[in-house]
Amino acid sequence: GAVVSQHPSRVICKSGTSVKIECRSLDFQATTMFWYRQFPKQSLMLMATSNEGSKATYEQGVEKDKFLINHASLTLSTLTVTSAHPEDSSFYICSARSHGGPYTEAFFGQGTRLTVV
Amino acid sequence: AQSVTQLGSHVSVSEGALVLLRCNYSSSVPPYLFWYVQYPNQGLQLLLKYTSAATLVKGINGFEAEFKKSETSFHLTKPSAHMSDAAEYFCAVTNSNSGYALNFGKGTSLLVTP
Secondary structure, eight states, X not given: OOOEEEEOSEEEEOTTOOEEEEEEESSSOOSEEXXXXXXXXXXXXXXXXXXXTSXXXXXXXXXXXXXXXXEEETTEEEEEEOSOOGGGOEEEEEEEEOSSOTTXXXXXXXOEEXXXX | OEEEEEEOSEEEEETTSOEEEEEEEEESSOXXXXXXXXXXTOOEEEEEEOOTTOSEEEOGGGOEEEEEGGGTEEEEEESSOOXXXXXXXXXXXXXXXXXXXXEEOOOEEEEEEO
């Protein structure tokens, strides 16, 4: 299957700093990328959807100024957590899919464990 | 609107026993359904997906699921559990109205005992 590389896998940062997470599709063009957040022992919650070259669409309750998403190319999307606080500590997962119908599989990155201290 | 409900946050089976993980869906338009597996601190791996071509879907690692429209269900089964099947399992739904973003259930943690 296709590969989605997410980096870093783990990051610890101080409260008030910003953290950037990268999501790359290595062998296909990702026209759409999704960013999810997962709290311990809970499900994945969709944060935002981004299409290449367009502004991201954020889910209700997700602060777009805090979680900056950029999808400037067909192989790279980034999520920047700005002015991070301890409550932002979570597991962030991206997924990417190429253009196509609903059966086009979305491939997931390995996730990023963010800890804000 | 679309959603999935996974019955049972924890399921425990003996090695070699039948695995049954339940998923019921709600969708205002024809749904597309998926089962994913997640190992600790990892991303998600697709087990299988429902396409309208067949109601019984076979996936990887011996898993299969049956789409039952009348019951709005998409339960995941495996005839004989292996120790390596212990993981978190997520049912997910999407449709054309959501831009094909996946809406996940709360997950079921499968424990396999010797």
